[in-house]
Amino acid sequence: MIVRLFASVRKAYGDKTVEVEASELTLAVLMDRLAQRIEGIADSVSRGAVLMAVNRELVDPIGKDRDRMVHSGDEIALMPPLAGG
Amino acid sequence: MLTDRDRERYKRQLLAWTEDQQHRLKDARVLIAGAGGLGSPLAMYLAVAGVGHIRVVDRDAVDLSNLNRQTLHTEGDIGRLKTESAVEALRDLNRDIHVEGVTRIMDDGTIDELVDGHDIIVDCTDNFPVRYVLNRKAVRSGLPMVHGGIRGFLGQLTFIAPGKGPCLACIFKQAPEPESIPVFGATPGVIGALQATEVIKYLTGVGDLLIGRLLIYDGEAMEFQNIKIERDPGCVECRAK
Numbered sequence: 099m100i101v102r103l104f105a106s107v108r109k110a111y112g113d114k115t116v117e118v119e120a121s122e123l124t125l126a127v128l129m130d131r132l133a134q135r136i137e138g139i140a141d142s143v144s145r146g147a148v149l150m151a152v153n154r155e156l157v158d159p160i161g162k163d164r165d166r167m168v169h170s171g172d173e174i175a176l177m178p179p180l181a182g183g
Numbered sequence: 184m185l186t187d188r189d190r191e192r193y194k195r196q197l198l199a200w201t202e203d204q205q206h207r208l209k210d211a212r213v214l215i216a217g218a219g220g221l222g223s224p225l226a227m228y229l230a231v232a233g234v235g236h237i238r239v240v241d242r243d244a245v246d247l248s249n250l251n252r253q254t255l256h257t258e259g260d261i262g263r264l265k266t267e268s269a270v271e272a273l274r275d276l277n278r279d280i281h282v283e284g285v286t287r288i289m290d291d292g293t294i295d296e297l298v299d300g301h302d303i304i305v306d307c308t309d310n311f312p313v314r315y316v317l318n319r320k321a322v323r324s325g326l327p328m329v330h331g332g333i334r335g336f337l338g339q340l341t342f343i344a345p346g347k348g349p350c351l352a353c354i355f356k357q358a359p360e361p362e363s364i365p366v367f368g369a370t371p372g373v374i375g376a377l378q379a380t381e382v383i384k385y386l387t388g389v390g391d392l393l394i395g396r397l398l399i400y401d402g403e404a405m406e407f408q409n410i411k412i413e414r415d416p417g418c419v420e421c422r423a424k
């Protein structure tokens with residue numbers, strides 16, 4: 099399962115994508131796996147300082163969407179708000 | 184009424200919309216928050232399109248390091264207030280409209296005075312604390328707001344229609360960590376031009392506004408994505424409004 103990273107998340111991890119070894123899991127488990135790889139990501143997502151989108155829809159992987167299943171092939175992205183102007 | 188000069192000046196865009204719609208642009212009052220990377224192309228495109236009343240709010244002076252992206256200002260403007268050089272540049276583009284610059288901090292204490300009397304807010308600011316001030320005002324006054332943001336090769340855009348779609352705080356619960364934001368002019372050029380498109384669509388009534396959708400522009404991949412966004416029933420700003 100591939101998660102695309104944007105902006106400061108990409109900078110923090112040092113790559114455009116992160117691969118999680120699984121064909122399907124819940125968003126809560128995915129977040130746990132990502133937290134082992136990207137420092138501070140669970141905290142940033144829970145505060146809303148980083149957003150997660152699944153198949154071009156915003157999700158809340160720590161709150162209401164935590165039990166939602168995602169599968170390999172789903173388009174998953176982690177992106178912070180872009181603050182510049 | 185459109186003058187003969189208006190008909191000549193706007194001849195080519197009067198093929199895209201009617202004289203009546205052009206007249207709506209002429210009557211419109213647009214508040215532009217920020218005269219930087221986004222504010223420059225946004226303000227220029229609104230001015231040349233004939234938006235009749237433009238107020239630009241910014242508190243800063245022009246710095247050499249602004250010039251890689253802030254195309255309203257020139258080398259000769261370094262050290263001047265951005266509102267002054269912006270107003271001058273916009274008047275040079277179109278003497279037939281009213282342009283006003285206000286050098287003020289935008290906070291909850293000043294925002295009513297800065298925004299009241301305008302039809303739409305355009306968020307061209309470079310930080311989230313001021314964006315939340317604008318968003319709060321938009322929600323409280325039921326005013327539409329076009330949000331734009333950029334970083335490096337990435338840009339984002341959405342149209343905030345209070346009561347109809349999510350507000351900025353529904354989408355972005357918290358500002359990102361402060362950092363020195365990478366930026367080159369072409370990215371705010373893209374997003375600022377798209378913000379101008381949304382403002383013109385709103386004022387003329389043409390097309391479908393970017394409500395409930397967050398547009399993400401990725402210049403590295405050269406992709407645009409629409410991400411579906413929804414109102415947050417527990418939103419601290421727009422709940423029960």
Ligand SMILES: [Zn+2]
Pocket residue numbers: 349350351352353354415418419420421422
């Ligand atoms: Zn809201």
